[in-house]
């Protein structure tokens with residue numbers, strides 16, 4: 001374990017306090033607390049950023065509210081400029097339909113890649129309070145949901161980069177909105193077989209997942225792996241997160257996996273029901289290396305709000321939407337065919353951040369997470385069985401499985417199988 005990383009045992013109360021604090025934190029402007037690390041880290045020498053991230057378990061080092069790194073997007077687009085066009089082929093659309101996932105090489109130009117690396121270096125060095133529970137858990141070195149809503153650089157990436165035009169073409173949609181995003185730096189423990197249901201208040205059929213990496217995939221870990229065609233499965237319940245792929249219908253999908261080794265600037269797009277995983281390094285520590293990914297969920301076309309009764313960490317803003325209402329507005333900003341001035345301005349006024357009302361909604365919907373808790377328990381049981389099998393076959397691997405099991409060191413979110 002890296003020095004400075006909080007250990008699992010005994011940290012539960014601290015994590016809970018951080019979570020509540022971070023979820024309830026009101027917008028109080030551009031307060032910033034600097035970490036004791038370098039100001040700018042070139043993309044080719046990221047070591048100090050990684051170290052900084054591992055040190056950021058000190059709650060006093062975190063900022064609240066809006067953050068603005070003042071990084072200019074490529075081409076300095078006018079505010080109403082549509083997202084950059086990136087041509088998608090018929091074959092790529094067919095792959096997504098058939099396999100439930102597609103790889104889009106070179107989605108980001110070198111200029112966009114540089115922009116996002118700069119934004120991410122800045123974000124890691126100015127950690128936001130919302131990142132504190134995930135960072136304290138050690139599950140990721142830095143993880144922050146809805147970073148678009150607090151950091152202007154990520155908002156501009158969503159408005160003007162090719163991401164939204166790629167999603168519109170792949171989804172055959174004339175309108176794309178952002179439901180939620182997630183900045184994920186260094187998945188130390190990986191993320192075992194799961195489907196995605198922390199997508200915000202959008203139904204599977206109106207949602208599409210995206211993942212843009214700022215770094216090449218290492219040769220022996222970190223590769224996203226999918227069960228081909230598993231978005232068509234009929235056995236995984238809507239509320240499940242982690243799944244057991246060794247039995248039943250999923251076992252048939254498990255015979256055909258697709259592993260990707262994306263390069264920096266590549267994008268993956270998949271159906272939220274596609275079963276997938278990512279393995280971290282054996283040591284569970286990325287050391288001085290970085291794996292920086294911005295993931296998220298897009299809303300395709302005219303979708304209804306479906307958040308009532310669900311515990312959704314991507315839906316903590318102030319609103320009075322009821323199930324069936326049109327899922328639009330500044331909290332779920334339009335990206336394609338272009339962003340909207342009124343929604344951009346609402347974000348800049350800090351109206352898209354987490355609120356006490358949103359937290360209250362989350363708490364009152366927590367009971368709905370019981371299904372997810374059951375799914376997590378199943379995975380822990382499965383891990384124990386896998387561990388025993390592995391120990392019999394290969395003693396060293398078995399020992400690693402014991403450390404790597406999600407239940408071995410309860411990460412924040414483990415009890416519900418959710419990432420914040």
Ligand SMILES: O=C(O)CCC(=O)C(=O)O
Pocket residue numbers: 184187191196211276277278293295
């Ligand atoms: O890249 C990661 O760390 C996890 C990606 C993933 O499984 C997801 O976004 O659902």
